[in-house]
Amino acid sequence: xxxxxxxxxxxxxxxxxxxxxxxxxxxxxxxxxxxxxxxxxxxxxxxxxxxxxxxxxxxxxxxxxxxxxxxxxxxxxxxxxxxxxxxxxxxxxxxxxxxxxxxxxxxxxxxxxxxxxxxxxxxxxxxxxxxxxxxxxxxxxxxxxxxxxxxxxxxxxxxxxxxxxxxxxxxxxxxxxxxxxxxxxxxxxxxxxxxxxxxxxxxxxxxxxxxxxxxxxxxxxxxxxxxxxxxxxxxxxxxxxxxxxxxxxxxxxxxxxxxxxxxxxxxxxxxxxxxxxxxxxxxxxxxxxxxxxxxxxxxxxxxxxxxxxxxxxxxxxxxxxxxxxxxxxxxxxxxxxxxxxxxxxxxxxxxxxxxxxxxxxxxxxxxxxxxxxxxxxxxxxxxxxxxxxxxxxxxxxxxxxxxxxxxxxxxxxxxxxxxxxxx
Numbered sequence: 001x002x003x004x005x006x007x008x009x010x011x012x013x014x015x016x017x018x019x020x021x022x023x024x025x026x027x028x029x030x031x032x033x034x035x036x037x038x039x040x041x042x043x044x045x046x047x048x049x050x051x052x053x054x055x056x057x058x059x060x061x062x063x064x065x066x067x068x069x070x071x072x073x074x075x076x077x078x079x080x081x082x083x084x085x086x087x088x089x090x091x092x093x094x095x096x097x098x099x100x101x102x103x104x105x106x107x108x109x110x111x112x113x114x115x116x117x118x119x120x121x122x123x124x125x126x127x128x129x130x131x132x133x134x135x136x137x138x139x140x141x142x143x144x145x146x147x148x149x150x151x152x153x154x155x156x157x158x159x160x161x162x163x164x165x166x167x168x169x170x171x172x173x174x175x176x177x178x179x180x181x182x183x184x185x186x187x188x189x190x191x192x193x194x195x196x197x198x199x200x201x202x203x204x205x206x207x208x209x210x211x212x213x214x215x216x217x218x219x220x221x222x223x224x225x226x227x228x229x230x231x232x233x234x235x236x237x238x239x240x241x242x243x244x245x246x247x248x249x250x251x252x253x254x255x256x257x258x259x260x261x262x263x264x265x266x267x268x269x270x271x272x273x274x275x276x277x278x279x280x281x282x283x284x285x286x287x288x289x290x291x292x293x294x295x296x297x298x299x300x301x302x303x304x305x306x307x308x309x310x311x312x313x314x315x316x317x318x319x320x321x322x323x324x325x326x327x328x329x330x331x332x333x334x335x336x337x338x339x340x341x342x343x344x345x346x347x348x349x350x351x352x353x354x355x356x357x358x359x360x361x362x363x364x365x366x367x368x369x370x371x372x373x374x375x376x377x378x379x380x381x382x383x384x385x386x387x388x389x390x391x392x393x394x395x396x397x398x399x400x401x402x403x404x405x406x407x408x409x410x411x412x413x414x415x416x417x418x419x420x421x422x423x
Contacts, residue, residue, distance in 0.1 A: 009084050013103075016077040020111035023070035026134060028119030029126035030055065030062060037124060048128035051135045060152065064145035065138045074111070078103055174200050198327045205290045209359050209375060210326055211307050211316030216355055219244055222252055222271060229274070230264050233257055240304045242317065243278050249314050253278035254304055283308050286315055294323045329363075348419050351405065354378030354412035365419060369398050377402075378412040388412075399423065 004012070033052065041049035055062045078100070085099035119126055138145065156162070181188065181196045188196070219242040220232050233241070241255045255278040263269045284293060284305040297303065297320050307315045341356035342364060352361065356377055358369040374380045381389065381404070384397055389412065393404040399421035406414040 006084065006087055009080060009087075013077060013080050013084065016073050016080065017106060017111050020070055020073040020077065020107060021115035022130070022133075023066050023073065024112050025115035025119040025126060026130040027063070027066045027070070028116040029123045029130065030066075030134075032120050032123035033127040034124065038127075041128075046128070048131050051131035052127050055131055055134055055138070060149050061138060061142075061145055062134070064149050064152075065134060065141060068141060068145060068148065069137070074107055077107060077111075174203060195328055198329075202290045202326065205326060205359075206286075207284055207288045207290065207293050207305075207307050207318045208286055208315070209357065209371070210290065210322040211318040212322075213316050213355055213376070214248065214314055217242060217248070217314075217317050219248060220255065220274075221246065222274060226269060226271065229271075230269055233260060233264050233269075240319070242281070242304075242306065243274065249312075251281045251306060251314065253281055255279075281306055284318060286310070290323050290326060293318070294320070297323075326359075345416070350417050350419065352377055352415050352417050354381075354414060361417075367400065367419070368421070369400070377415060377417075381412050381415070396422070 030052065033056075035056070038049050038053055038056075042053050081099050081103035082096060085095050089095045178197060178200045181193055181200075184193075218236065218238060220229055222229070222243050223246050224232075236257050239257050241257055243252045243255050244250050245252050252275070255274060259277050260269060260274065263273060282300065282302045282305045284296075284307045286307050286309045288296075288307075293305070297305070303320045305318050307318055309315050341353040341360065343351040345351055350365065354377055357375050358371045358377060358380065359375075361367050361377065362369055362371065369377075369380070374383050380397055381395060381402065384395055385393075388407060388410055389395075389404045391404050391406055395402050395404075401418040401422060403416040404412055405416050406412075
């Protein structure tokens, strides 16, 4: 030390403080970098990202080299500060105490807090750059790091602690993915964001939530006179029609209306032709998850399925379009006033058919009805009142005022719904 001037010692002390700051900043940035973003950069061939991912695959070694360097530099800085103090003011206890306080403050400000704040704020660009230094440094001092980690692993084993995954990014849950999509609204088009959120929600949705209820199924009774069948085909709103014999539970098949339009118009339509053209019915167990059923439709090359309960009784009908609309929204460009179950009365009031599903109301009107119980507005009203209400009865469900307009056949047929929630 005697051969180095005091000015040179100050320069060396400054270099040591900068080196300590580098290790502190590297530690924070490497630990704070987004692992999924890092994997994306690796897939793009970014060399710094590959080095960073390799280092992070063994966090014990990475932390070992960074903390080893930081501890060595800080110890050297403290020793150098003592030498400078002795040269300038002597070896008195007070002088050494003041020097220790000053070098601690300098390390805290210039080598710890400031670099770590910068490392946390700019984690990705810093991590990609410092990996070029840390990777060769780890190879250089690996024997020392291995020796230190030997004691660390022994201590962890004695403490019955077993770190897993070596710093790998933990898999995200559906709710965490949903949060990421919501927070990424500035980078994802609104329509794409809605589709992604709908996909996450499909985990909890079954065919029961989107099917057309039994009493709303448009079907053909093959035992009817042929003229009546022809009339039904001509006025059909759907391209696929279930065909039954006398009772709706006796489904005989599913008919593609377009395949018999020519015969219907030419007068060649017959029951025998219908039986020949229609496909066997495709049944779906109630409670089947939507994603599972979408895959089943794809594998079976079907577009329409009949939902049955555990006793084989028909509950409803579901199509591929019903499932896709849960993901991408309505295919139809109809306005709200033209919606089948919902009729606008004013800006704040709509008339809703009792068979309208709560999911449809929530989706089309941006409402917040609870959907973990009955599926339709009629079911929610009956559950709430525990009785069949008279027309004119008013209730408040989930904060929405509802007036019963019409009841028939032991069910609510029409209600008047206010779109504004009240407390």
